[in-house]
Amino acid sequence: MFLAPFEQLKRKPAFERKERNAEELLFQILFDDHGAYLETVNRNLRVIAADYRQYSGPVREVLRALETIQQKNSFVIDWEKNPDQVYLADYDFLLWQLRECSNLVNEQGKNLLFAPGEGKIIVRLEGESPLQGQVILQHENQEFTNWQLISESYLLSENQIYQVKPLGSNFKHLPLFQASVPVPDVEKYLSLLFSSFPEVMVQYRDYQTVTLPEPLPPQPTLIFEKIDENNALYLRVTQVLPNFDVDFLEQYEVDKIVNLNDLENTISVRPVAYQPYADLVNEVVSLVTGKTKSKKALHSFYQEDNLLVIPEPIARDFLRNQLPYLLHKYQLFGAEKLKSYKIAAVKPKLLLMLRSSIDFLEGDASLELQGQKFSLFDVIQQYHKNRYIQLSDGTQAILNEKYIQRLERLFKKKKDKVKLSFFDLPLVEELLEEKIANEYFARSRDVFQGFNDLKKKKVKLPAVQAQLRPYQEQGFKWLHYLHQHQLGGCLADDMGLGKTLQAITMLSTVYPAQQQPSLIVMPKSLLFNWENELRKFNPALTSYTYYATTRDLAEAVKHHLILTTYAILRNDIEKFKEQAFYYTILDESQNAKNLNSQVSKAVLLLNGQHRLALSGTPVENNLTELYTLFRYLNPAMFGSADEFNRYYTLPIQQNSDKEVAAELRRKxxxxxxxxxxxxxxxELPSKIEQTLFVEMAEEQQRLYEERRRYYQTFLKNQIIQEGIQKAQFFILQALTELRQIASVPESKSDNLVSSAKREVLLENILDAAANGHKMLVFTNFLNGMELIGQDLNQAGIDFVEMTGSTSTRTRQERVTRFQQDPQCRVFLMTLKTGGVGLNLTAADMVFIFDPWWNTAAENQAIDRAHRIGQDKTVFSYRLITKNTIEEKIMHLQEKKKELFANIIASDSASIKSLSETDIEFMLGA
Incomplete structure (x- = not known):
């Protein structure tokens, strides 16, 4: 067990320090069992206060400090003898003065140097079970696992001393966390770590550390230790945290508790709100002794701290009459030891008589307790009233509280019957004996087992103009299986893995045979991408983009697919709810995540035979979003929002209940x-490039058209009068301004017109950051950098930025931070700055905010991430504003690939290669 080394963390007296002499500390850092101390290199050196001025400034300052220490502690300085050491942990300030001493050496006599800047401590858990905990000193681009503690602020590695943020009074315990950790003990390990070092950074798989301000109160607990030969009851009063051993809080002094949330991949750190032990013990003692009629037995009652030894007469009365009052507040351990007192921990047997309904099974449910049969809801009611079930032979049956809570989650009351959801059948089956399970759950078992058999299942792919990768074929099989069984599902692949293609492949099995149209709802930024993907992968699928003022639902339903936005759906829901759809598909379904929003309410009114959601981040903030998603996909899966919060959200998020989280995950x-x-x-190539099309808002489009028409007329006249070569300056000016309006119209409108691209970029960054990705964002315009930086700050995305004016040292600091700090998600820079000499392999996503025709420069920028040392596929996205010069240049590049492939000069040089026809094409309507 990894906990063995942590015995030193138990509540023990601090080390007793011997009185030590101070002077033999000036030049050499040595280590013993108590830590780091200093000795002089020259044993023959004799130093007294009057001699200080003969030494150099830094040495003189250290000697003065040591004289102060000597006077304070009544030390006798004698350099010819071997005095006691002064420990640097006790006098941390000496290290500031020793920084300037050139004669500071290690045990081998080699010079020690102080590293510039500040390092950081990272605790990394790697491997399988058992995991290996490594404490790493990180400084700039280097990591050190071989280090020694000098003080709470300094560590020594090799021949350098590194300063870190103060580790606090527990700093000597840091090496204990270099330990082997079984996976079940990770939460204990991390709770001890954060209690000792609250500021430390933890790296564990792809989990993000989240600090929650709300304290977690431990559960007051009664532990029945034993019944002795005199039938006396040994009862311990303590506090226990969910998912932790009953003795954990008594063994270790923790003030932080850590829980791993596997649903959201977070490490939650919360303060522990202890109740005073004395108050709990006194409460129990008063109930044990306060109402006893046996005064004689009171003489045998014994208390030692939180352990009570209760003689039989008092114990019997306490267990029968007072214990039920405590069970509403206290949890019990060891109830199986109480048989002699006619109290039994009973394992119930679940009995069912059910018949099938549409989405539910209905019928009777009962529990058998030691041969007695009780109605399920009678047991639940009696349990909440008394915390035990009274059996006919006088035994008080104590049931497992989590078992009762599970029954409440699974079974709903319908008059005098029970109702059970189809989606809960696998969970109920776990509670039944095999014979009964076979009788009622054969069909449902086949449906759920079918999900596990999909890899072996053969399904014919429809005709689409794409070669599906193996995981995409598997995604299509999954979608097809849901379709067969009329079940809703969420395709939640990471950004860039082809969710749209998999959905189009599924729709291609339905159309053209199906007569009913299907509705696909998405953010407006995806409308043009869906149009392009449909044309690219299956032009036979007809589609109607239901958007703008000319939208016509009567015309739309004549097509296979209707594409619309969440905003339009909300506004036109009265029309949509009257239309029967074959499929309703929500792309980026997190846009309908808010339970009480108008969009979410509109989505629920849609009438579709099949329901599907696409999202790279199905659960962004809390489990209520999961409920909202499945209320749309499979309405019968959960009950009301209040029931979901009571049965799932509160136990998981507030109490970190692992069993409930595991049950929800299975469901x-x-x-x-x-x-x-x-x-x-x-299955992925090393680099994947995609284009994201963006539509301008009305104000931006108006501004763009105004300037486009102006330049179209102006340049036509210039070229006629001066010729195309002499018009180069004006051509560059025109193209640059139109590019700016297409990407950052704020710069040409005194911030009155907003960029549509910024909204799309931020959506994608938030999506990627939620999935743990790091990104490079390139832009040509400084205005763009400023505005994007503002957006990132407002969204709470940690980032660094770099322009041509960034100094070399600052560049390296920012590169190091981006590469090493897991919280830093985005590196924002100009295209030219990022095009040369950077190695940014921590990123696996690249966004070109405002593309230009110099694709060589763009490829260089993308290669900042895609280069030696990169072990991930790099996804790059070019943002193109529809109906602007950007789209025209993209088409021109496709037509003249050879021309642009040969352009390796600057933007202005490439303009010379454009003909008058090219200019007219780019500036034309």
Whole structure:
């Protein structure tokens, strides 16, 4: 067990310090069992206060400091003898003065140097079970695992001393965390770590550390230790945290508790709100002794701290009459030891008589307790009233509280019957004997087992103009299986893995045979991308983009697919709810995540035979979003929002209940297909490039058209009068201004017109950051950098930025931070700045905010991430504003690939290669 080394963390007296002499500390750092101290290199050196001025400034300052220490502690300085050491941990300030001493050496006599800047401590958990905990000293681009503590602020590695943020009074315990950790003990390990070092950075898989301000109160607990030969009851009063051993809080002094949330991949750190032990013990003692009629037995009652030894007469009365009052506040351990007192911990047997309904099973449910049969809801009611069930032979049956809570989650009351959701059948089956399970759950078992057999299942792919990768074929099989069984699901692949293609492939099996149209709802930024993907992968699928003022639902339903936005759906829901759809598909379904929003309410009114959601971040902030998603996909899966919060959200998020979290995961697991890029890395090429099309808002379009018409007329006249060669300056000016309006119209409108691209970029960055990705964002315009930086700050995305004016030292600091700090998600820079000499392999996503025709420069920028040392596929996205010069240049590049492939000069040089026809094409309507 990893906990063995942590015995030193238990509440023990601090080390007793011997009185030590101070002077033999000036030049050499040595270590013993108590830590780091200093000795002089020259044993023959004799130093007294009057001699200080003969030494150099730094040495003289250290000697003066040591004289102060000597006077304060009544030390006798004698350099010819071997005095006691002065420990640097006790006099941390000496290290500031020793920084300037050139004669500071290590044990081998080699010079020690102080590293510039500040390092950081990272605790990394790697490997399988058991995990290996490594404490790493990180400084700039280097990591050190071989280090020694000098004080709470300094560490020594090799021949350098590194300063870190103060580790606090527990700093000597840091080496204990270099330990082997079984996976079940990770939360204990991290709780001890954060209690000792609250500011330390932890790296564990792809989990993010989240600090929660709300304290977690431990559960007051009664532990029945034993019944002795005199039938006396040994009762311990303590406090226990969920998911932790009953003795953990008594063994270790922790003030922080850590829980791993596997649903959201977070490490939650919360303060512990202890109740005073004395108050708990006194409460129990008063109930044990306060109402006893046996005064004689009171003489045998014994208390030692939180352990009570209760003689039989008092114990019997306490267990029968007073214990039920405590059970509403206290949890019990060791109830199986109370048989002699006619109290029994009973394992119930669940009995069912059910018949099938549409989405539910209905009928009777009962529990058998030691041969006695009780109605399920009678047991639940009696349990909440008394905390035990009274059996006919006088035994008080104590049931497992989590078992009762599980029954409440699974079974709903319908008059005098029970109702059970189809989606809960696998969970109920776990509670039944095999014979009964076979009788009622054969069909449902086949459906749920089918999800596990999909890899072996053969399905004919429809005709689409794409070669699906193996994971995409698997995604299509999953979608097809949901379709067959009329189940809703969420395709939750990571950004860039082709969710749209997989959905189009599924729709291609339905159309053209199906007569009913299907509705696809998305953010407006995706409308043009869906149009392009449909044309690219299956032009036979007809589509109507239901958007803008000319939208016509009567015309739209004549097509296979209707594409619209969440905003339009909300505004036109009265029309949409009257239309029957074959499929309703929500792309970026997190846009309908807010339970009480108008968009979420509109989505629920849609009438579709099949329901599907696409999202790279199905659960962004809390489990209520998961409920909102499945209320749309499979309405029968959960009850009301209040029930979901009571049965799932509160136990998981407030109490960190692992069993409830595991149950919820099992319940939704078949209906969410989630693949991250790292999961399918072997199936991906090393680099994938995509284009994101953006539509201008009305104000931006108006501004763009005004300037486009102006330059179209102006340049036509210039070229006629002066010729195209002499018009180069004006051509560059025109193209540059139109590019700015297409990307950052704020710079040409005194911030009155907003960029549509910024909204799309931020959506994608938030999506990628939620999935743990790091990104490079390139722009040509400083205005763009400023505005994007503002957006990132407002969204709470940590980032660094770099322009041509950034100094070399600052560049390196920012590169190091981006590469090493897991919280730093975005590196924002100009295209030219980022094009040369940077190695940014921590990023696996690149956004070109305002593309230009110099694709060589863009490729150089993308290669900042895609180069030696990169072990992930790099996804690059070019943002193109529709109906602007950007789209025209993209088409021109496609037509004249050879021309642009030969352009390696600056932007202005490439303009010379454009003809008058090219200029007219780019500036034309």
């Amino acid at each position: 939704v697991y078949p209906f969410i297909l989630r693949r991250l890029k790292k999961d399918v890395i072997q």
